[in-house]
Amino acid sequence: MGKPDARTRLNVVNDHQPARDFNLAERLAQTPILTPLDYDRDGKQDGFLRLYYSGETNGYGYVPIPVICISNGEGPTALLFGGNHGNEYEGIVGLMSLARELEVSDVRGRVIIMPSLNYPAVMAGTRASPLDGANLNRSFPGSPSGSPTQVLAHYVSTVLVPLADLVIDLHAGGRSAHFVPCSIVQEARDPHEAAGLAQVAEWFGAPVSFVSVGKGRGGSLTLAGECMRQGVICLTAELGGGETMSPQGLALARDGVTRVLNRIGILPFCDVPAATATRWVRKGPENRLHAHVAGIFEPRVSLGDTVAAGQLAGLIHFHDLPMAQPDEVRFEVSGAVLSLHIPALVGRGDELCTVVSDVG
Ligand SMILES: [Zn+2]
Numbered sequence: 001m002g003k004p005d006a007r008t009r010l011n012v013v014n015d016h017q018p019a020r021d022f023n024l025a026e027r028l029a030q031t032p033i034l035t036p037l038d039y040d041r042d043g044k045q046d047g048f049l050r051l052y053y054s055g056e057t058n059g060y061g062y063v064p065i066p067v068i069c070i071s072n073g074e075g076p077t078a079l080l081f082g083g084n085h086g087n088e089y090e091g092i093v094g095l096m097s098l099a100r101e102l103e104v105s106d107v108r109g110r111v112i113i114m115p116s117l118n119y120p121a122v123m124a125g126t127r128a129s130p131l132d133g134a135n136l137n138r139s140f141p142g143s144p145s146g147s148p149t150q151v152l153a154h155y156v157s158t159v160l161v162p163l164a165d166l167v168i169d170l171h172a173g174g175r176s177a178h179f180v181p182c183s184i185v186q187e188a189r190d191p192h193e194a195a196g197l198a199q200v201a202e203w204f205g206a207p208v209s210f211v212s213v214g215k216g217r218g219g220s221l222t223l224a225g226e227c228m229r230q231g232v233i234c235l236t237a238e239l240g241g242g243e244t245m246s247p248q249g250l251a252l253a254r255d256g257v258t259r260v261l262n263r264i265g266i267l268p269f270c271d272v273p274a275a276t277a278t279r280w281v282r283k284g285p286e287n288r289l290h291a292h293v294a295g296i297f298e299p300r301v302s303l304g305d306t307v308a309a310g311q312l313a314g315l316i317h318f319h320d321l322p323m324a325q326p327d328e329v330r331f332e333v334s335g336a337v338l339s340l341h342i343p344a345l346v347g348r349g350d351e352l353c354t355v356v357s358d359v360g
Helices: 024-029 090-100 121-122 146-165 191-204 224-231 247-263
Strands: 042-054 059-070 075-081 109-114 168-170 175-177 182-186 210-212 233-238 278-284 287-288 295-301 314-315 327-330 335-341 351-358
Touching: 024 146, 024 314, 042 146, 059 121, 075 090, 075 146, 075 247, 090 109, 090 168, 090 247, 109 146, 121 233, 121 327, 146 224, 168 224, 182 191, 191 210, 191 233, 191 247, 224 233, 233 247, 278 335, 295 335, 314 351
Parallel strands: 075 109, 075 168, 168 233, 182 210, 210 278
Antiparallel strands: 042 059, 059 109, 175 335, 182 233, 278 351, 287 351, 295 314, 314 327, 335 351
């Protein structure tokens, strides 16, 4: 049997959450992934999920996906993910450090940590899995009989998310972008749920937060989208980018996660600095600025700059036509620069930057 339903202890509770008719043993029987831990057992356990995969150099082995479960009696359950994309590092390092430090006596309830969720991508230093080329964060809810990434997404959707009262998924800009550290919540279905999502973002304390507007294209869900579909509160964060390690982003990964766990009662005794107020901004399709020609992008702004509609964002130089005048890219909306493309070489359709405006 699962732990007692601790959802009422959360003030992020919302009315859409499904009844806990969840049978963990039944769910574990639906996945080909082997779980070496007992999620229902109190104590600190660590091990590797076994994602069986027949590869070129290992025809009969498994992909080991690290998992740590720290559980102590009644209380909420938090799921913490890093490495959903394999080349985004602040969450991976922050969560490994948290997993090493947390003791059973610190916890009321349960914390399940997967610092390198898409382990094959983390080991390869890539966004997508090298096993099947799939982007895990566009693969939910997944399939138990699909490709390795589909099987992993299915495990998260069917075994882990239903255990959770709260999910935190830590990202960064990967190879393509740098971000001002920010947190993202999904569109709520009612004001009560919206208040819960906003509360978690306030606790996390990123400099900037926004509500993700619109559903992902292509039909499959992100992890956050899957959590919302199941009525589970999920916070996503972008902590840096460029395949680098941002000290500010790493500190936010540690302090933000710890603060949220403290406020929901899982780490009632921890000492964590108070959050600075997050700035709520709007980021919709109109806030994305794309390259409509290919070339070398010369940005004329920096991350965090305040910009105006019509202002020059940068130039795209035609390296195959040295005498041609570069293309001028101008902002379509006013606001602040939240993200910037990193590689100077851009293709038609690449996102050059995002500009967000204050809400209200
Ligand atoms: Zn990511």
